[in-house]
Amino acid sequence: MTVSGAIPQELIKEISTIRGNITELLSSLRKLNKYLIDPANNLKGISTEISKLERILPKLRIDREISSEVSGLIERVRSSYQEWVEELEGKLGGELEELLREKGFSLKGHYPELRTSFYTIELDFEKGEANIWFGPKQEWMGKARLNPREIANKLFKIHEAVTGRKFDDDSFLSKLIDAYRGTILRRGLKEGENAPIIEVLAEMAFLMQDRKFLTDPRRENYRSYGRAFFSYDLYRLKTRSKDGMELNLTVASRRYTRKRSDFLWIPTDENGNGSYFSHIRFRRVM
Incomplete structure (x- = not known):
């Protein structure tokens, strides 16, 4: 028996798309697995990967059992997310205040907006990130993950850029x-x-x-x-x-x-x- 004719390009394209989606799924699951080791300090990463999984999953033609497992994982993470947010809320302010104090900064204000020196730190617990502004939310200077040390380091870097320039x-x-x-x-x-x-x-x-x-x-x-x-x-x-x-x-x-x-x-x-x-x-x- 002989087979003649080229393989349809549509078939190759469809298989390539499926492979790409599966590769993206695996990559997202690996990242999520890493973030879940310390969820309260990785809210942004968790939120990003869950959104990716929810986008990818409907496109996949995979075993129903695997699809169900991934859907269940998404649901479990979603149900635990608020608990992680509350855990972070409970410790972030105190840890950040201590780190800032070491460099001579004081911290004041209430969630979601904290203030130190010339800066406003706007906390977004849902997105898992902190936006840093110069003044009362006047000039956006940068952002960091909702991690006390990362926020502090970002603030110190911004402060040095603003105040450390030569001036006469x-x-x-x-x-x-x-x-x-x-x-x-x-x-x-x-x-x-x-x-x-x-x-x-x-x-x-x-x-x-x-x-x-x-x-x-x-x-x-x-x-x-x-x-x-x-x-x-x-x-x-x-x-x-x-x-x-x-x-x-x-x-x-x-x-x-x-x-x-x-x-x-x-x-x-x-x-x-x-x-x-x-x-x-x-x-x-x-």
Whole structure:
């Protein structure tokens, strides 16, 4: 007996799809098995893999008994999830507070929002992650798994990035005056008039670039300078006048706090207090 003709491409494609789904199923089960060793500290991973399994399972053509086993596993994990959340809630705050205290940070607030220094830590127990913001949920800085040590380490890294940059009052103020002048020139304003603070930031971001970027302005040579950096630099600026020019910041009215493009939160201390500002101006002083 001879067999002639090519194997249908549809058959090959279907088998390839089945193999891909089974491979994905096995990978997800292995990851889930690892996360279940310490479920309270792996909520995000568990949630992610359960969602994958629920998506993959209906696509599979596998033995009914195996399918039933996987479905049962999903159900058992789902039923235990809230218990793990409560376990984490019971220990996370205390452990995080201890880790932060070792580095000189204090922790305050209540779930789901905790505060330390300039930062807000927003806890999402369902997703198993913590979002870290500069200010009262003003500038998103990054996220970490809902694990006390990972949250603390992420916060320390962010804090170093914000506060550890070299800073000189005189140099910063010179750049700020140039940024202000560039903004009022572009807007057709006069010296001494208010310039939108975020437009001044855009000018500052360019002025903060080093020679490497200015001679070769490629993306990889660009040095990030965003809202949080500008906010912190304005906070730590001690000198307010230079060359007969005095810096003034305008507190944002309600009109200017509706859109992020109109205002900037600037801390007034290291305990999370601050104010919203909408404009910058430099005026001549005697």
